[in-house]
Amino acid sequence: MSDTQTTSSSTSEQVAAPAETAAPAQVRFADFGLSPDIQRALDEQGYEHPTPIQAQAIPVLLQGRDVMGAAQTGTGKTASFALPIIQMLLAHANTSTSPARHPVRALILAPTRELAVQVAENVKAYAKHTPVRSTVVFGGMDMKPQTATLKAGVEIVIATPGRLLDHIEQKNVSLSQVQMLVMDEADRMLDMGFLPDLQRIINLLPKKRQNLMFSATFSPEIKKLANTFLTDPVTIEVARANKTADTVTQVVYKVAENQKHALTAHLLRQRELKQVIIFSNTKIGASRLARELEREGMKAVAIHGDKTQQERMAALDAFKKNEIDILVATDVAARGLDISDLPCVINYDLPYNAEDYVHRIGRTGRAGASGDAISIYSDKDERLLVDIEKLIKQTIQRAEPTGFTPGEFADERGERRPRRSEDIGRGPSRSAERAPRSMGSGPSPRRDKVDPWFLKPYEPARVAPAAVAPAAGSAITKAKPKLAFLLGGVPKQ
DNA sequence: AAAAAAC
The missing domain is CATH 3.40.50.300 (P-loop containing nucleotide triphosphate hydrolases)
Structure with a gap:
C-alpha cells in the first residue's frame, strides 16, 4: 500500500496505477467507516491512504456487490478484498469457541501455495485486533495441523484448490455457510487447469453469496469466467491489462x-x-x-x-x-x-x-x-x-x-x-x-x-507508454479455450 | 515446449 498517489512526471515518483483511473488522492482509510479494530491495524502499519484499487473496490464490496478486479499485484489488491471481508464478518462476529458457531464464511482461493500463504499473512495482520479467525491450507504440508485448525473453527479460509478439496472430502471443513468467495489470480488458476476444481468447490457453496474475482490480465476467457461465476459485477480496472509498469x-x-x-x-x-x-x-x-x-x-x-x-x-x-x-x-x-x-x-x-x-x-x-x-x-x-x-x-x-x-x-x-x-x-x-x-x-x-x-552504449530511450485500452484482439486471445468444461457442460472423463 | 497443483 502506498500513499504516493501522485501524477508527478518524475519516474521514481510515479504510482503503478495510471492516473486516469486513480481515485482522488485525498481518500483515507478512515473514510470507509471500517471497524475501529481494523482501523487500528491499519494505523499501526502506517497505512493512511488507500491505493487506487482499494479506493474503488472497498466501498463497492462493502455494499455487497460482486467485483471483477483487473489489477496486477503490487497495487494493493489483497487489502482491497481482505478489509471488506473482515468488516463484513465483524458485523456478525461472535466470540463462541464452538466450531459450529465459527463456520467458514469467507473463502479465498489462490493458484500457488506461496501466494496463499502471503494472502493469509495479510488477512491475519488486518484482522489482528478483531475476533475474526483465519487460516491457510495448501498442499505439500502435513494435513493434521491444518485439520486441527479447521475443526477448531475459522471464519476465513485461504486455500489452494487441491488441498481444500482434500479437506472437504475428509469432512474437515464445511463450506455451506460461505458468504464471500474470492478467486485471486483467476487467470493463473485458469492457466493451471484449476477450472474443474473451482467448479467443484463452487458447487458446494450457497447460491447466495458475494463473489470477487481478481486477475492481472483480462482475457476473453477471464471475462467468460466472470460471466459464469459473478452476478452483475462491478468491474474495477486500475492498471491497464497486459501493461507493464511505467517505472x-x-x-x-x-x-x-x-x-x-x-x-x-x-x-x-x-x-x-x-x-x-x-x-x-x-x-x-x-x-x-x-x-x-x-x-x-x-x-x-x-x-x-x-x-x-x-x-x-x-x-x-x-x-x-x-x-x-x-x-x-x-x-x-x-x-x-x-x-x-x-x-x-x-x-x-x-x-x-x-x-x-x-x-x-x-x-x-x-x-x-x-x-x-x-x-x-x-x-x-x-x-x-x-x-x-x-x-x-x-x-x-x-x-x-x-x-x-x-x-x-x-x-x-x-x-x-x-x-x-x-x-x-x-x-x-x-x-x-x-x-x-x-x-x-x-x-x-x-x-x-x-x-x-x-x-550504457545506448540512448535510454524508453518508449512512451501508449494510452491504449487492452484491445479485444490482443495477443492473449490466442490462449487456448479452456472454458469448454464450463460452457459446454461436463467433459468426458 | 514448461510449470503449477492433492494424497
Whole structure:
C-alpha cells in the first residue's frame, strides 16, 4: 500500500496505477467507516491512504456487490478484498469457541501455495485486533495441523484448490455457510487447469453469496469466467491489462544459447545489484543456474515445484529477509509474490507465454518504485520476443553487455566438472572479488539513478507508454479455450 | 515446449 498517489512526471515518483483511473488522492482509510479494530491495524502499519484499487473496490464490496478486479499485484489488491471481508464478518462476529458457531464464511482461493500463504499473512495482520479467525491450507504440508485448525473453527479460509478439496472430502471443513468467495489470480488458476476444481468447490457453496474475482490480465476467457461465476459485477480496472509498469526499465540481450549463464553471471557481477529474481523456464535450468552462480561465488537459491514445500518456503523466507541475494525461480514465483522493493528481475529465458513476461517483471517496480527488467535470449527465441512486444505494445530496448567476453564459460553449461579456479575471475582485476560475498553488503547504488548501467552504449530511450485500452484482439486471445468444461457442460472423463 | 497443483 502506498500513499504516493501522485501524477508527478518524475519516474521514481510515479504510482503503478495510471492516473486516469486513480481515485482522488485525498481518500483515507478512515473514510470507509471500517471497524475501529481494523482501523487500528491499519494505523499501526502506517497505512493512511488507500491505493487506487482499494479506493474503488472497498466501498463497492462493502455494499455487497460482486467485483471483477483487473489489477496486477503490487497495487494493493489483497487489502482491497481482505478489509471488506473482515468488516463484513465483524458485523456478525461472535466470540463462541464452538466450531459450529465459527463456520467458514469467507473463502479465498489462490493458484500457488506461496501466494496463499502471503494472502493469509495479510488477512491475519488486518484482522489482528478483531475476533475474526483465519487460516491457510495448501498442499505439500502435513494435513493434521491444518485439520486441527479447521475443526477448531475459522471464519476465513485461504486455500489452494487441491488441498481444500482434500479437506472437504475428509469432512474437515464445511463450506455451506460461505458468504464471500474470492478467486485471486483467476487467470493463473485458469492457466493451471484449476477450472474443474473451482467448479467443484463452487458447487458446494450457497447460491447466495458475494463473489470477487481478481486477475492481472483480462482475457476473453477471464471475462467468460466472470460471466459464469459473478452476478452483475462491478468491474474495477486500475492498471491497464497486459501493461507493464511505467517505472520499469526493460532491456534485452541477445547471446548464443550456451552463453546465457555466463552473461547472467557477468551482469550480476558487473554491478552490485541488491536483490534479484532470475526466471528460468525449467526446473532443471533453475537448479543448474543457481548451482553455477554459487560456483561463481554468489549466494543463489533455486525455487521450483520439485523442491519440497519446506525448501520453497525457506528459500522465499531467506530471500525476503535478505539472507539470499539471488533467487532463481520457475514461474512458480512469477505471479502474486509481493517481495517488496525488488530492484531487478532477470529473465534467464524468455517465457513461452507472453503474459508471463508481464507477471515476471511485475516483481519489480512495485507501487511506483523504479525497477530494471533484464531479459536474455538467443536466436531460437526471437519469436517469443516478438510475441512479448506485441502483447505489451512496446519495443524493448536492445542492448549489448559492456565488458562481456563471450566464450568465458562456453563449455560449462550442463557439465558437471570439477571447479577450476582459472575458469573464473578472468576478467581484469576480478580476482580480488572472488570470495563469496553478499551482494547486499556494502553501499548499494541508488535505484532511481538516471542512465541505467546496462543501457550504457545506448540512448535510454524508453518508449512512451501508449494510452491504449487492452484491445479485444490482443495477443492473449490466442490462449487456448479452456472454458469448454464450463460452457459446454461436463467433459468426458 | 514448461510449470503449477492433492494424497
